[in-house]
Amino acid sequence: AQKITQTQPGMFVQEKEAVTLDCTYDTSDPSYGLFWYKQPSSGEMIFLIYQGSYDQQNATEGRYSLNFQKARKSANLVISASQLGDSAMYFCAMREGPGNQFYFGTGTSLTVIP
Amino acid sequence: EAQVTQNPRYLITVTGKKLTVTCSQNMNHEYMSWYRQDPGLGLRQIYYSMNVEVTDKGDVPEGYKVSRKEKRNFPLILESPSPNQTSLYFCASSSSTGTVNQPQHFGDGTRLSIL
Numbered sequence: 001a002q003k004i005t006q007t008q009p010g011m012f013v014q015e016k017e018a019v020t021l022d023c024t025y026d027t028s029d030p031s032y033g034l035f036w037y038k039q040p041s042s043g044e045m046i047f048l049i050y051q052g053s054y055d056q057q058n059a060t061e062g063r064y065s066l067n068f069q070k071a072r073k074s075a076n077l078v079i080s081a082s083q084l085g086d087s088a089m090y091f092c093a094m095r096e097g098p099g100n101q102f103y104f105g106t107g108t109s110l111t112v113i114p
Numbered sequence: 115e116a117q118v119t120q121n122p123r124y125l126i127t128v129t130g131k132k133l134t135v136t137c138s139q140n141m142n143h144e145y146m147s148w149y150r151q152d153p154g155l156g157l158r159q160i161y162y163s164m165n166v167e168v169t170d171k172g173d174v175p176e177g178y179k180v181s182r183k184e185k186r187n188f189p190l191i192l193e194s195p196s197p198n199q200t201s202l203y204f205c206a207s208s209s210s211t212g213t214v215n216q217p218q219h220f221g222d223g224t225r226l227s228i229l
Contacts (some may be wrong), residue, residue: 106156
């Protein structure tokens with residue numbers, strides 16, 4: 001079974017609108033971390049936001065927030081007030097297990113339309 | 115400046131010619147890993163290392179070797195490259211002090227083309 005599932009290969013959003021990128025995960029480990037990364041067309045991987053499995057509140061970092069629904073095993077990324085510079089590939093990832101191993105989803109390509 | 119450095123950034127080579135992609139980090143991280151990125155498949159882990167002299171296979175280890183003789187370096191070796199190893203490769207490092215809350219820091223990537 002896939003550890004991380006991102007079901008939206010591509011998304012479009014109007015500039016200044018909010019957008020939600022979906023991510024579901026699969027683990028039986030009570031302790032895990034969830035991460036989102038941004039990969040612009042230049043190729044580098046940029047860490048955006050982190051959510052711990054024991055965190056009671058949803059994580060926020062500027063315009064990024066993580067909608068964490070533990071019972072549903074989902075960790076959706078919400079980008080508010082989209083900007084043209086948000087156009088990129090976005091990857092959801094999980095860290096878990098005795099080896100603290102990382103698992104990545106297949107990514108969602110976001111295009112912001114002026 | 116804290117960073118993960120990969121070399122080379124780009125390489126075109128031929129089938130069967132051994133190559134090494136170097137990776138070095140200056141953050142004293144215990145955990146290092148290699149990924150390959152292919153369209154539609156996301157990042158797939160090739161190998162990872164939890165510390166010096168400790169390496170483990172990831173999801174797609176076939177055709178690759180690694181070593182971790184020093185904490186800062188984690189080279190990826192393709193002993194006999196084949197065209198299906200043409201891909202974008204990333205090295206990453208992270209602190210792994212028994213917690214899951216540390217993100218990975220990535221190198222800028224190495225684009226390999228095997229002809």
